[in-house]
Amino acid sequence: MATAVAKKKKVRINGCVAAAQAAKYADVDVITAYPIRPYTATMMALAQMVANGELDAEYIVADSEHSQLSIAHGASSSGARVFTGSSGVGVQFAYELYSPISGTRMPVQMMIADRTLDPPGDFGSEHTDALSARDMGWLMGWSCDAQEAFDNHLLGFRIGEDRRVLLPQMVCQDGFFVSHITTDVELPDTGQVQEFLPPYTHPYPLDPRRPVSHGPQIMPEQGPPLQLERARAMEGAVPVIEQAHDEFARIFGRRYDPWLEEFMTDGADVVFFVQGAHAVTARYAIRHMRERGAKVGLVRLKTIRPYPTDRVKDALSKFKVVGVIETNLGLGSVSSGGVLYAEACAALYESPTRPLVVSFMAGMGGEAIVLKEFYWMTNKMLDAQKRGAIEKRTHWVGFEE
Amino acid sequence: MPAIEIQRQMLPMFPSPNQGARFYNPELPETEPFVPGHRTCAGCGPSIQYRMTSKASGDNTILVGPTGCMYVANSSYLCTPYNVPWAHTQIGSSGSFTAGVAAAYEAMIRKGKWKGAFPNIICEAGDGSASDIGLASISGALYRNHDCLIICYDNEQYANTGIQASSRTPYGGMTTFSPPGPTIPEAKKLFPKDLARMMAAGHPHCYVATASVGYPIDLMNKVRKGLNHKGASYLMVYTPCQKGFVYETPRSIDLGRLVVECGLYPIWEWNPEKREFDYSFRPQNMRPVSEYLKLQGRFGHLHAEHIATLQKFANEQWRMMKVELPAALIRAADAKNLVDMASAEAAAAIAETV
Numbered sequence: 001m002a003t004a005v006a007k008k009k010k011v012r013i014n015g016c017v018a019a020a021q022a023a024k025y026a027d028v029d030v031i032t033a034y035p036i037r038p039y040t041a042t043m044m045a046l047a048q049m050v051a052n053g054e055l056d057a058e059y060i061v062a063d064s065e066h067s068q069l070s071i072a073h074g075a076s077s078s079g080a081r082v083f084t085g086s087s088g089v090g091v092q093f094a095y096e097l098y099s100p101i102s103g104t105r106m107p108v109q110m111m112i113a114d115r116t117l118d119p120p121g122d123f124g125s126e127h128t129d130a131l132s133a134r135d136m137g138w139l140m141g142w143s144c145d146a147q148e149a150f151d152n153h154l155l156g157f158r159i160g161e162d163r164r165v166l167l168p169q170m171v172c173q174d175g176f177f178v179s180h181i182t183t184d185v186e187l188p189d190t191g192q193v194q195e196f197l198p199p200y201t202h203p204y205p206l207d208p209r210r211p212v213s214h215g216p217q218i219m220p221e222q223g224p225p226l227q228l229e230r231a232r233a234m235e236g237a238v239p240v241i242e243q244a245h246d247e248f249a250r251i252f253g254r255r256y257d258p259w260l261e262e263f264m265t266d267g268a269d270v271v272f273f274v275q276g277a278h279a280v281t282a283r284y285a286i287r288h289m290r291e292r293g294a295k296v297g298l299v300r301l302k303t304i305r306p307y308p309t310d311r312v313k314d315a316l317s318k319f320k321v322v323g324v325i326e327t328n329l330g331l332g333s334v335s336s337g338g339v340l341y342a343e344a345c346a347a348l349y350e351s352p353t354r355p356l357v358v359s360f361m362a363g364m365g366g367e368a369i370v371l372k373e374f375y376w377m378t379n380k381m382l383d384a385q386k387r388g389a390i391e392k393r394t395h396w397v398g399f400e401e
Numbered sequence: 402m403p404a405i406e407i408q409r410q411m412l413p414m415f416p417s418p419n420q421g422a423r424f425y426n427p428e429l430p431e432t433e434p435f436v437p438g439h440r441t442c443a444g445c446g447p448s449i450q451y452r453m454t455s456k457a458s459g460d461n462t463i464l465v466g467p468t469g470c471m472y473v474a475n476s477s478y479l480c481t482p483y484n485v486p487w488a489h490t491q492i493g494s495s496g497s498f499t500a501g502v503a504a505a506y507e508a509m510i511r512k513g514k515w516k517g518a519f520p521n522i523i524c525e526a527g528d529g530s531a532s533d534i535g536l537a538s539i540s541g542a543l544y545r546n547h548d549c550l551i552i553c554y555d556n557e558q559y560a561n562t563g564i565q566a567s568s569r570t571p572y573g574g575m576t577t578f579s580p581p582g583p584t585i586p587e588a589k590k591l592f593p594k595d596l597a598r599m600m601a602a603g604h605p606h607c608y609v610a611t612a613s614v615g616y617p618i619d620l621m622n623k624v625r626k627g628l629n630h631k632g633a634s635y636l637m638v639y640t641p642c643q644k645g646f647v648y649e650t651p652r653s654i655d656l657g658r659l660v661v662e663c664g665l666y667p668i669w670e671w672n673p674e675k676r677e678f679d680y681s682f683r684p685q686n687m688r689p690v691s692e693y694l695k696l697q698g699r700f701g702h703l704h705a706e707h708i709a710t711l712q713k714f715a716n717e718q719w720r721m722m723k724v725e726l727p728a729a730l731i732r733a734a735d736a737k738n739l740v741d742m743a744s745a746e747a748a749a750a751i752a753e754t755v
């Protein structure tokens with residue numbers, strides 16, 4: 001019962017359904033689900049596809065996210081293509097498994113629709129859930145709309161399963177702003193997907209005909225080579241990611257820069273540095289402000305793991321002031337705000353022309369960042385440009401004059 | 402493309418004329434999926450179990466090893482004793498990782514991505530994993546009925562972390578988290594979680610059984626029954642640990658029989674077709690619990706009243722198995738007829754070194 005052959009078509013779906021569609025096009029073998037809003041809608045869609053016979057996969061309702069990720073690990077270790085996902089505290093409940101999955105080099109794919117962590121019980125989108133796992137050896141990046149989400153899921157499988165990479169992927173999208181906003185999405189022809197995404201084969205699966213041992217206990221001195229190998233896999237992913245995006249553009253006709261999107265940065269003095277869906281509102285705000293003469297632009301970080309250090313350095317060095325929009329919580333961090341600031345600053349450290357960098361705590365709790373707030377933040381950046389110094393490292397937007 | 406039908410294996414039973422006998426010498430398969438040379442202690446009950454279990458299962462097997470002694474001591478320093486595919490998993494992932502392997506094979510065979518008979522998928526979980534941190538994951542695998550066998554090798558403690566009390570540690574058992582002292586003379590005050598019955602009661606569609614390394618053929622046949630059962634099976638095996646129980650290493654198999662003969666480890670099967678327990682297993686002898694306890698340093702601190710409490714517990718187990726109690730065992734449940742363990746101080750000294 002192979003996936004039904006489909007011709008290219010345009011549909012109106014949200015980010016959750018786009019992710020489910022991508023898993024279907026990738027003909028995944030094992031799906032593991034556990035309910036938590038907002039990502040649940042992805043698993044609901046997949047459950048229906050399996051029930052309808054549109055997709056032949058083992059659909060497992062796990063007893064927790066820890067089990068969800070463990071099932072995914074076991075299935076991927078056996079040679080199956082695996083899809084899972086979560087949101088918020090669910091992402092954290094599974095935390096133990098992130099390092100074992102990347103450490104055994106299993107290209108499990110996980111969809112994350114962000115949700116604020118508890119407390120309080122908040123459905124809004126904050127990126128802290130996924131970002132807390134950013135150093136666990138998973139490829140990671142944010143989509144800003146449903147089409148991009150669909151595309152990033154297919155790209156994720158192709159990149160993660162490449163023998164030069166073999167790493168799991170967290171394909172993230174903002175809860176609500178992407179996960180539950182319906183837009184036009186072009187679904188490809190099945191043949192296009194087959195051309196882009198070869199069948200998954202792991203070099204050393206758990207197969208009784210070729211016995212292997214996965215994950216034995218080691219001596220301390222046997223650890224560093226394995227860690228180095230995992231670090232190299234992450235670095236080695238860079239050219240594979242670029243190649244995959246080229247191939248994607250050739251086959252599907254949509255070309256993305258895998259690392260950064262620049263919007264109205266020509267002649268800009270100050271720029272927002274942002275991940276995910278708030279970039280969509282930012283583009284509107286920037287157009288307005290440009291009309292009023294403010295030299296403001298946008299740089300969107302598309303892939304955070306591996307971090308495109310040199311690209312970020314070169315891109316941000318062109319400006320006078322960079323305003324990082326965090327939408328995540330890094331309590332007690334370098335900026336006493338979010339975690340993106342420190343990485344942007346570190347990337348800029350070697351630049352001979354460092355811009356001023358300021359961090360904006362905006363979109364917290366999953367609030368929309370409204371146009372008025374973008375204007376306010378732009379003014380803060382223009383002030384800093386004028387004075388040649390920032391007023392402070394972190395602004396909690398909406399809590400200051 | 403139509404779904405490909407999955408072929409499943411049917412392993413024959415070993416002849417076992419007298420299952421509860423103390424001595425017999427059966428013919429065993431030559432295959433050794435679990436080879437010597439690993440770093441478990443001399444006389445390690447869980448390893449003896451591992452060898453028997455994997456012999457019964459054969460070469461078309463995939464083993465899953467959650468963290469515990471059967472992971473750490475077996476697979477030390479990048480060397481492993483497994484001649485079949487084996488994967489480590491997290492201590493709380495015993496049932497879930499195993500379910501993932503089974504699900505992968507269901508899908509891959511059905512979709513024509515893997516060809517061959519469905520493999521025997523066995524998880525070797527310690528009692529800490531099975532009764533505490535991985536309990537939900539195992540219950541999930543049993544409930545969803547993945548075609549796999551989950552074995553709990555029960556050494557009645559967290560051995561690998563240096564002997565700590567688990568939900569399976571018996572009443573009166575000394576561990577580093579349940580030491581005896583003037584305020585708590587009996588050491589562990591709680592009675593063990595009746596894990597195998599929980600599994601049978603909660604997942605009645607599964608084959609569930611208890612076994613002991615003291616009865617290898619019974620154990621191996623239960624492994625095969627569990628594997629032949631289409632769906633999930635759960636097997637709980639008594640596997641003594643000399644490091645934690647503190648006994649002379651050649652006596653592992655002996656303890657495996659004594660624990661059954663004194664009624665502290667009832668051997669039974671849950672029949673999922675008939676939906677009933679089978680209590681027909683009978684050891685050759687019945688003995689008072691003191692005969693089992695006195696061989697182990699972990700019980701050396703017990704006073705007569707504690708031994709009587711354990712005897713009462715054993716007598717209840719016999720009754721549950723519908724076995725009539727001889728007068729001697731009823732007498733042994735009264736502290737007046739018992740003496741303290743003589744070696745209490747010696748045992749405490751040994752325990753310090755654990």
Ligand SMILES: Cc1ncc(C[n+]2csc(CCOP(=O)(O)OP(=O)(O)O)c2C)c(N)n1
Nearest residue numbers: 468469470471527528529530558559560561
């Ligand atoms: C999440 C987690 N918590 C704690 C540990 C520490 N730990 C390692 S081995 C072990 C003991 C396991 O006991 P059991 O399952 O009974 O197996 P045994 O060691 O007795 O063979 C523990 C608790 C761990 N590895 N992972």
Ligand code: SF4
Nearest residue numbers: 441442445470642644
């Ligand atoms: S401590 Fe016990 S379970 Fe662990 S290897 Fe030694 S005898 Fe076996």
Ligand SMILES: [Mg+2]
Nearest residue numbers: 527528558560
């Ligand atoms: Mg144990």
